[in-house]
Amino acid sequence: MLKLDALTYAHPGSGLTYRFDLRAYPGQVTAITGPSGSGKSTLLDLIAGFLRPTSGTMTLDSLDLVPLPPEKRPVSLLFQSETLFEHLSAERNIALGLPPRTPRAEAASRIAAALSEVGLPEVGTQRAATLSGGQKQRVALARTLLRGRPILLLDEPFSALDDETRVATRTLVRNLTQAHRWHTILVSHHADDVASMATVKYRIEAGELVEG
Amino acid sequence: MKPSLPSSEDRLILPSRPLRLFGGAATALFIAGLVVMVLWSILHAAANEPQVAQSTIDIPHLLRMTSIQAGLTTILSLVVGTALAWCLNRLTFPGRGLVVGLFAAAIVTPGLIVAFGLLSVWGRNGWINAALSPLGLSIGNPMFGLPGILFAHVILDAAFAARVLLARLDGIPTARLKTGQSLALGPVQRFAIIDWPAIRGALPGLAAIIFLIAFTSFPIVLLLGGGPANQTLEVAIYSAVRLDFDLRGAVNLALVQIGVCSAIILLASALAPVPTSLGPSGGQSWADRPAARALQWLILLVCLLAFVLPLLSVLIDGLAPGLRGILAVTGRDSFKAAIVTSLVIGLASATLCVLFALLLAMARATTARHLARIGLGAPAYAYLAVPAVVLALGFFLLVRNTGIRADTAAPYVVVIANALLSLPFAIATLGPPLEAIARGQGRLVRALGLTGWQQFALVEFPLLGRDLGVAFALAFCFSLGDLGVISLFGTQDFATLPLLMYRALGTYRSNDAAVIAALMLILALLAFIGLPRLFEKLANAQA
Numbered sequence: 135m136l137k138l139d140a141l142t143y144a145h146p147g148s149g150l151t152y153r154f155d156l157r158a159y160p161g162q163v164t165a166i167t168g169p170s171g172s173g174k175s176t177l178l179d180l181i182a183g184f185l186r187p188t189s190g191t192m193t194l195d196s197l198d199l200v201p202l203p204p205e206k207r208p209v210s211l212l213f214q215s216e217t218l219f220e221h222l223s224a225e226r227n228i229a230l231g232l233p234p235r236t237p238r239a240e241a242a243s244r245i246a247a248a249l250s251e252v253g254l255p256e257v258g259t260q261r262a263a264t265l266s267g268g269q270k271q272r273v274a275l276a277r278t279l280l281r282g283r284p285i286l287l288l289d290e291p292f293s294a295l296d297d298e299t300r301v302a303t304r305t306l307v308r309n310l311t312q313a314h315r316w317h318t319i320l321v322s323h324h325a326d327d328v329a330s331m332a333t334v335k336y337r338i339e340a341g342e343l344v345e346g
Numbered sequence: 347m348k349p350s351l352p353s354s355e356d357r358l359i360l361p362s363r364p365l366r367l368f369g370g371a372a373t374a375l376f377i378a379g380l381v382v383m384v385l386w387s388i389l390h391a392a393a394n395e396p397q398v399a400q401s402t403i404d405i406p407h408l409l410r411m412t413s414i415q416a417g418l419t420t421i422l423s424l425v426v427g428t429a430l431a432w433c434l435n436r437l438t439f440p441g442r443g444l445v446v447g448l449f450a451a452a453i454v455t456p457g458l459i460v461a462f463g464l465l466s467v468w469g470r471n472g473w474i475n476a477a478l479s480p481l482g483l484s485i486g487n488p489m490f491g492l493p494g495i496l497f498a499h500v501i502l503d504a505a506f507a508a509r510v511l512l513a514r515l516d517g518i519p520t521a522r523l524k525t526g527q528s529l530a531l532g533p534v535q536r537f538a539i540i541d542w543p544a545i546r547g548a549l550p551g552l553a554a555i556i557f558l559i560a561f562t563s564f565p566i567v568l569l570l571g572g573g574p575a576n577q578t579l580e581v582a583i584y585s586a587v588r589l590d591f592d593l594r595g596a597v598n599l600a601l602v603q604i605g606v607c608s609a610i611i612l613l614a615s616a617l618a619p620v621p622t623s624l625g626p627s628g629g630q631s632w633a634d635r636p637a638a639r640a641l642q643w644l645i646l647l648v649c650l651l652a653f654v655l656p657l658l659s660v661l662i663d664g665l666a667p668g669l670r671g672i673l674a675v676t677g678r679d680s681f682k683a684a685i686v687t688s689l690v691i692g693l694a695s696a697t698l699c700v701l702f703a704l705l706l707a708m709a710r711a712t713t714a715r716h717l718a719r720i721g722l723g724a725p726a727y728a729y730l731a732v733p734a735v736v737l738a739l740g741f742f743l744l745v746r747n748t749g750i751r752a753d754t755a756a757p758y759v760v761v762i763a764n765a766l767l768s769l770p771f772a773i774a775t776l777g778p779p780l781e782a783i784a785r786g787q788g789r790l791v792r793a794l795g796l797t798g799w800q801q802f803a804l805v806e807f808p809l810l811g812r813d814l815g816v817a818f819a820l821a822f823c824f825s826l827g828d829l830g831v832i833s834l835f836g837t838q839d840f841a842t843l844p845l846l847m848y849r850a851l852g853t854y855r856s857n858d859a860a861v862i863a864a865l866m867l868i869l870a871l872l873a874f875i876g877l878p879r880l881f882e883k884l885a886n887a888q889a
Binding site: 182184204205206207209210211213214215216217219220221222230231281 | 522525540
């Protein structure tokens with residue numbers, strides 16, 4: 135279980151202080167909602183390690199996350215854009231999720247398996263720039279599969295997608311979360327996304343998380 | 347990122363401004379007319395000037411030497427500039443803003459001052475030889491000849507390149523950096539996957555600009571060239587006019603110079619544009635591993651020493667004579683006249699340059715028609731193909747052909763020539779924000795029915811304040827440090843600070859030269875720091 139207890143952060147620019155208490159369970163999608171500027175991205179940055187909390191604790195099962203730098207955290211990220219390196223092929227983007235010096239044959243088979251799992255077995259050699267928005271998100275999910283990190287942070291990941299692709303990608307994320315027992319945290323403005331995916335819902339009010 | 351081309355939709359967004367179009371067109375025609383007259387004067391002289399019996403000008407040798415020097419400068423500057431930008435992007439430390447600003451100031455540091463500073467540190471009577479002499483050791487004079495020219499060019503051009511590339515690195519989207527950091531990319535992977543794609547687009551255009559600057563370099567080669575073996579076309583033109591009175595030879599050299607520069611401009615115009623990048627730079631929170639950080643600190647310290655030491659030596663040597671010694675130099679009538687001339691010419695040419703740049707850039711931002719935009723942009727950039735000494739030679743011949751006395755025309759010619767030489771930089775500074783304002787706020791301006799003047803006073807000027815100051819400061823500093831134009835038009839009664847300093851060096855009054863160099867450097871830095879702030883304040887007051 136991902137557990138945030140009295141995790142506080144004093145924003146240096148605005149002077150606002152946030153305080154977050156949260157429980158996220160494996161195999162479930164936890165949705166965070168709130169108006170613009172309420173602190174949703176701040177919360178994700180704290181979990182990912184891009185911001186240092188002022189006080190409080192954050193653990194995944196028994197692992198203390200607070201002292202870990204971003205690259206050591208058991209976290210994968212999915213943004214609305216800039217999720218892939220556009221000049222690299224889909225395969226090379228996914229390969230960045232593998233441990234260094236993975237034998238070539240093993241890497242190739244794992245990448246192919248991951249691409250199949252996200253429903254894109256044929257795009258491996260294509261440059262990321264040539265993929266559609268939905269395909270890019272799926273390739274990023276394939277990389278997440280290879281990384282095997284149990285926390286997935288989603289920051290408005292479906293905002294740039296058309297309705298049909300949006301529904302398909304949501305379903306894929308939900309299924310992958312259940313299959314791989316990820317702790318998925320979804321930040322979204324869209325009520326549809328939250329309603330169709332979330333098991334647990336929080337909203338941010340006056341700098342604090344309120345369940346329900 | 348390449349600016350998007352104006353679309354047909356822009357014609358609906360942009361308010362109709364016939365007066366702006368007329369002002370821009372008139373300015374473009376005026377500049378084009380001057381270019382044509384200068385070229386005509388040079389071509390006319392090429393056909394009619396008598397050949398000097400024993401002309402010593404060896405054009406193939408000069409072309410080869412100039413190309414080798416410019417080519418090496420370009421490669422070295424890009425390598426050092428990339429390394430420096432990499433370090434500045436990664437390292438955060440107290441005073442980082444000052445260090446970034448210092449490298450940004452390279453663009454306005456007169457070449458004459460850098461060359462003089464290098465001699466003060468590395469020359470026969472420089473700091474290093476003075477420190478070694480008690481041990482009976484000497485490094486000789488390594489700054490004369492090609493090594494000195496390259497060193498001086500790389501100091502200035504690598505700092506310029508670093509500032510441009512740093513802006514590219516600063517512009518990498520945060521989400522991409524977060525993805526890379528979360529993927530635990532190592533320093534090499536990070537450079538190859540994230541940094542290189544961000545900077546490689548700027549390198550060809552940057553290479554063309556640096557090659558052009560080095561190819562047309564005048565004061566550095568004049569001071570550090572160390573003889574005819576390392577002469578460049580620019581210096582050879584100056585020597586032919588002022589020392590050998592070989593006007594036909596100078597004209598032939600000028601034609602070669604124009605030909606090569608035009609070819610580079612054509613090549614560069616096909617490449618991505620390089621905007622002037624003088625805004626603030628934010629540091630990054632994602633630090634590389636300790637070994638990479640140690641390398642970054644080492645590179646930064648070496649670059650800082652190489653850049654700061656010559657400038658520091660100029661200040662120390664210039665201020666060393668004390669107040670009495672400084673007053674002895676500044677109290678002379680020749681100095682008083684030169685500083686007044688420099689300031690008047692600097693302010694006048696900067697005003698003219700910014701006026702031209704505003705008229706052209708505002709007209710360009712007003713229209714979405716492709717041909718009109720090319721027509722409004724081309725005359726300004728044509729001047730990049732005509733370097734300072736060639737431009738001065740053209741004006742020199744033009745004035746002579748019209749029968750006007752050279753000393754009567756000199757102040758006007760120097761002001762106009764300096765304004766035109768700074769124009770491409772001023773347009774590169776003012777053009778993009780004016781285009782962005784027109785496209786971003788055009789609908790609102792149109793919907794509110796604002797007049798052209800209201801648009802300028804209420805929308806453009808408040809938003810442009812700092813950029814106007816940067817353009818003004820660049821033009822002022824370029825003019826302040828110019829030796830190319832004044833070297834052909836200067837007389838005993840009409841001299842600027844660089845010419846006075848060069849004359850002092852020629853007559854072995856190095857203490858006088860040091861004082862003048864220090865004052866010029868202080869003046870340039872004050873203008874570079876102060877003018878953008880002053881304009882920003884004026885603009886904020888307007889807003």
